[in-house]
Amino acid sequence: MMREILIIVFTAVLTENFVLSQFLGICPFLGVSKKLSSAVGMSGAVIFVMTLASAVTQPIYQFILAPNGLEYLNTIVFIIVIAALVQLVETALKRYMPPLYRALGIYLPLITTNCAVLGVALLNIDEGYGFIESVVNGFGGGVGFMVALIMFSGVRERIERNNIPKALQGLPITLIAASIVSLSFTGFAGVVEGLFA
Amino acid sequence: MAQKSKTDYKKIFLLGIFQENPVLRLVLGTCATLAVSTQAVNGIGMGLSTTFVLVGSNLVISLIKDLIPERVRIPAYVTVIAGFVTIIQMLVQAFFPSVNDALGIYLPLIVVNCIILARAEMFASKNPVGASIIDGIGMGLGFTMVLLMMGSVREILGNGTWFGIPITANLIDPMLILILPSGGFFVFGCLMAVMNLYCDRTGQKRAELSCQSCPAASACSGCKSCASKEESPVEEARVAKAELEAEVLEDQAADKAAEGKEAEDK
Numbered sequence: 001m002m003r004e005i006l007i008i009v010f011t012a013v014l015t016e017n018f019v020l021s022q023f024l025g026i027c028p029f030l031g032v033s034k035k036l037s038s039a040v041g042m043s044g045a046v047i048f049v050m051t052l053a054s055a056v057t058q059p060i061y062q063f064i065l066a067p068n069g070l071e072y073l074n075t076i077v078f079i080i081v082i083a084a085l086v087q088l089v090e091t092a093l094k095r096y097m098p099p100l101y102r103a104l105g106i107y108l109p110l111i112t113t114n115c116a117v118l119g120v121a122l123l124n125i126d127e128g129y130g131f132i133e134s135v136v137n138g139f140g141g142g143v144g145f146m147v148a149l150i151m152f153s154g155v156r157e158r159i160e161r162n163n164i165p166k167a168l169q170g171l172p173i174t175l176i177a178a179s180i181v182s183l184s185f186t187g188f189a190g191v192v193e194g195l196f197a
Numbered sequence: 198m199a200q201k202s203k204t205d206y207k208k209i210f211l212l213g214i215f216q217e218n219p220v221l222r223l224v225l226g227t228c229a230t231l232a233v234s235t236q237a238v239n240g241i242g243m244g245l246s247t248t249f250v251l252v253g254s255n256l257v258i259s260l261i262k263d264l265i266p267e268r269v270r271i272p273a274y275v276t277v278i279a280g281f282v283t284i285i286q287m288l289v290q291a292f293f294p295s296v297n298d299a300l301g302i303y304l305p306l307i308v309v310n311c312i313i314l315a316r317a318e319m320f321a322s323k324n325p326v327g328a329s330i331i332d333g334i335g336m337g338l339g340f341t342m343v344l345l346m347m348g349s350v351r352e353i354l355g356n357g358t359w360f361g362i363p364i365t366a367n368l369i370d371p372m373l374i375l376i377l378p379s380g381g382f383f384v385f386g387c388l389m390a391v392m393n394l395y396c397d398r399t400g401q402k403r404a405e406l407s408c409q410s411c412p413a414a415s416a417c418s419g420c421k422s423c424a425s426k427e428e429s430p431v432e433e434a435r436v437a438k439a440e441l442e443a444e445v446l447e448d449q450a451a452d453k454a455a456e457g458k459e460a461e462d463k
Binding site (some may be wrong): 020021022023024025026027030072073074075076079080083084112113114115118119122123126166167168169170171172173174175176178179180182183186 | 287374378382
């Protein structure tokens with residue numbers, strides 16, 4: 001069991017990184033990675049919400065939708081649950097943990113429409129994960145998002161200091177840098193299976 | 198009168214395809230663009246599915262825009278969009294199972310494609326039904342066009358085929374990397390660079406990833422902190438450096454002028 005969990009975490013963080021190999025959550029990846037502090041805040045919020053969303057949607061699917069033959073409703077149910085969850089988390093944080101709210105709160109509304117959150121909920125169902133595996137996958141996916149975002153914010157700071165051909169300035173050079181970062185993650189393919197063989 | 202509204206529709210339609218192309222000009226829907234553009238046929242499937250959802254959601258949202266309270270409008274829009282996504286999901290599963298397998302979870306993820314929410318927020322909630330439908334069609338086709346373009350480039354160069362038909366497969370070794378995720382970023386980066394050149398030539402504003410195009414902007418108080426250029430320390434350093442260089446240049450110019458004067462005096 002421990003081995004399976006480790007495999008899920010390492011796969012989600014390294015080989016099947018949510019941002020760099022599955023293209024989930026590209027908007028915040030490109031938009032919020034300009035500054036390290038906002039990258040950390042955003043990814044903290046994403047880890048939190050992805051774990052929670054996995055923990056809530058998997059039981060809903062297993063115990064409510066699947067027994068009643070309502071699998072086809074999963075997209076609509078999941079997005080409503082996630083939207084409600086984000087709202088709830090925001091209200092609860094504001095009321096009970098103001099310091100945490102100040103750190104993460106401003107990023108929460110953005111997360112409802114972040115494909116990584118709905119993506120992890122749907123992937124858990126596709127892979128047939130149970131409750132624990134889903135939560136672990138959600139957490140691992142969030143950590144993968146953080147790794148990618150923090151690494152990339154470092155890369156972008158370097159880019160800003162250099163002279164870039166005029167046509168490439170702005171978005172194009174960011175995308176090409178992302179391509180190189182993504183290429184480096186391709187190198188992890190096969191590593192995870194080897195580690196825990 | 199009828200003539201006038203006709204021309205308006207045409208303008209709205211063309212805006213979506215060229216001037217305000219959702220991917221190239223507004224930088225929306227990047228996730229879907231990068232993920233499904235490994236093959237031209239996937240691009241068409243994804244593009245047309247998105248167009249269907251976009252037209253449907255624009256239609257319904259512009260019909261019910263006056264009934265939705267301001268505060269809950271985003272969840273209401275998302276629910277409408279999710280309904281249409283479920284419909285298209287079932288249609289694709291029934292009639293095009295191979296497309297469904299190729300698109301995988303990206304088909305249900307149309308729900309969170311920012312193009313749809315952004316058009317609901319920026320267009321359908323402010324405009325009448327007819328214009329909203331036309332806007333949906335234009336935006337959807339603009340999106341399909343970009344997906345087809347990127348899908349073709351990646352498939353021909355990365356796999357040597359186009360729509361599954363061998364083109365260069367037997368002549369040169371395909372560049373596999375373009376099919377890999379990093380190739381998606383690379384091709385999109387090149388495409389945006391070409392767009393930048395075009396914008397500079399025609400004197401238009403370059404496409405930037407900004408809060409203005411983000412559908413959640415009105416709900417998000419983080420826009421000010423989400424990295425505006427003026428605040429970034431690196432940018433400040435750069436500005437300071439540029440000023441310093443300018444000063445040095447001025448000094449040098451002054452020195453030269455003084456030298457010239459001295460020489461003249463002699």
